[in-house]
Amino acid sequence: MRVVVTGGAGDLGSRVVAQLRERGHEAVPASRRTGVDLSTGSGLDAALRGADAVVHCADDTSAGDAVTVYGTRRLADVAAAQDVHLVHISIVGIDGHPLPYYKRKLRAEQGIAAAGGAATVLRATQFHSLAAYFARVLTKGPVAFAIGDMVIQPVDTDHVAARLADLALGARPAAYARATDLAGPDVLALVDIATLVRSHRGAPAPRVVHLPAVGAVLKAFARGANVPPAGTADTGGRTFAAWLAEQPSRLSGR
Template identity: 50%
Template sequence: MRIVVTGGAGDLGGRVVRELTRRGHEAVAASRRSGVDLAIGAGLDAVLDGADAVVHSATSPRRPQTVDVAGATRIGESLRRLASPAHVVSISIVGCDRIAYPYYRAKLDSETALERAGVPTTIVRATQFHSLAALLASVLRVGPLSVSVGHMRSQPVDIDWVAARLADHATAAAPDGFVRARELAGPTAYDAGALSALVAEHDGRRPPRTVRIPPVGKVLRGFAEGRNLPGPEAETGGRPFEDWLAAQPRPLPRRMHSPT
């Protein structure tokens, strides 16, 4: 199969490309490096022509409406122009319809754009990757203290496992229309204090004492109420956070992408 991966030079997209290639498929990494710009639609028709499937993993936390949402719209428009039956598999976030955080809302808008496009689409919502959970645990530590918004919990997931599941969907039979797959999540949910303690231990520091602050505003209340957690029908798998953390450099770099 010829499968185009938007954001194919990125953290998640690059892993999807490698996984598809390992399985013997023709994986095409579409990004600005290869002349494809979702923000303006440049190069999109050319790269999508002849594609059997598209994995939409391109994202920009700073410009999600320009890349995630407008990109989804342009993918749909391009496939319609080409009269292509290509199956679109798009990554989204668990809780994007329940938390009013702008980036989450953009992911929901991206889903809606593909639904309106009328092309075969599978939406795959995943929880936060381990690297983001670790970054937040580091950022929310202030000296000997760790800050938690209420009793906020998260259920981070292994990015490699998510990439493999995206590859599974892309190589499977296309749905008849627009569908949402089962949510993807890691095997364990953690509160903020537990994540901070695990990161501190990894870095050779003493575990911080957790200080809980009240959730103020819709966004923080959403996280405190667990709206970012997967539902009971979610598919869980991949490395637990502890196993992922053990494979990372010491001390843990303060960056969002996964080095391993």
């Protein structure tokens, strides 16, 4: 099969490309460097011509609606017109969530459905690297701040990439469809993650300061909107601790 991967040079997209190639399929990365610009639609028609599927991993959180919403709809329209199965990565818990980015991801899903083509949306929880980033942001020196009862069920990026490859190579739906949500094996409080991160670099457990969840966004996270209800998601992949053990002692980025 010939599968186009938007954002194919990024963290998730490059892993999807590797998964597809390891299974003996043709994986074609698509990005600005290959002449494909989701913010304008330039290069999309040519990139999808002759493809069996396209896995949509590209995004630009700094560009507002331009890529996340409108770029996704452009891609969905071209995929529908060329009868290419679109596989899209989204986020668990975005229905009704007040975080602006989550609102954009929901609108992206709605745009895919409106395009009318064969499409599969996979919602996943936060990646291990993002969970570690959250923990670092909420740790100041020896103090870790807990926001209400906020927890994360982080998932391994490789596990998500493998599932996206499965969906692209598997049976295509007749129209828009949601795959079963995907999550990691452990539900962890941010303080637990912060403790693991500090231990990884040889620091003692942090002193915990509990803060109330103030504002609609933090309240949504505190009530567990970002974690799938028990029994509703497929769980698997490396635990956060196993992933962390393979990282450098000083983490960076997201």
